[in-house]
Amino acid sequence: MPRHLVCLTFDFDTQSGFIARGMTTPTPLSRGEFGAMASQRIFGFLKSHGIGATWFIPGFTLESWPRECEAVVAGGHEVAHHSWAHIPPATQSRAEEEADLVRANDAIARLTGRKARGYRSPSWDLSEHTIDLLLQHGFKYDSSLMGSDYLPYRARRGDAAKLGEPFHFGEPTSLIEMPISWSLDDYPHFEFVRTASTILPGLQPARAVMESWLDEFLYMKKSVDWGVLTYTMHPFVIGRGYRMLALEGLVERLGKEGAVFVTMEEAAREAETRLAR
Secondary structure, three states: EEEEEEEEEHHHHOOHHHHHOOOHHHHHHHHHHHHHHHHHHHHHHHHHHOOEEEEEEEHHHHHHOOOHHHHHHOOOEEEEOOOOOOOHHHOHHHHHHHHHHHHHHHHHHHOOOOOEEEOOOOHHHHOOOOHHHHHHHHOEEEEEOOOOOOEEEEEEEEEEEEOOOOOOOOOEEEEEOOOHHHHHHHHHOOOEOOOOOOOOOOOOOOOHHHHHHHHHHHHHHHOOOOOOOEEEOOOHHOOOOHHHHHHHHHHHHHHOOOOOOHEEEEEEEHHHHHHHH
């Protein structure tokens, strides 16, 4: 019987992403702060639709906004790992990356009573050590890679890419990869960011983006009997009123099309069963 899963995921960065990029003047920090406020309307929306979501929360947010993070748990949502300081692991040494991972996982355990099962890297940029570290620390899934769209797969370690040589595929591991895409992330569609060197224009019409997100689900439904579609959102981005209205419309249409809303941990368990077969 066909079964098409949808994971609504929220990267609850608050100010951490701005701080990690050196944007520490009052206005960019206030943009992150808006996400803490907007989280309340997202909780209400999810509750009204009976949806359990996955919140990837940096340790920074856990320790800076404890009440808002407690509300994630109170709402029955999954808390997953998103680093401590929102520094991309590809820019860290192995020791730095592991220390950050452990620090954030300890903060998650204090909040939820257990360490995270799932991981998503800041800026979706893993290091050569990340997969090994995730396995070493007991993670079940990662959500940072883009090697598929609807079908989770086993993350590999030991891939090697050298200019002028064929690609070397490493060994598959037990870690389930829950693939993502920038096209299904709210940040590049909506956020306007201006720095001395770059401009991210963003500010796309919300309903137009949601139409594309719906079409992605419809194509999954058309092309595979079982699949997982992951939407990535940030409370300080999607939490704007007109975007919330568009998201509500998307979720209602997905429901009518037969989408089954689950957390990423639940979807990863189904994927594990299917991959084992």
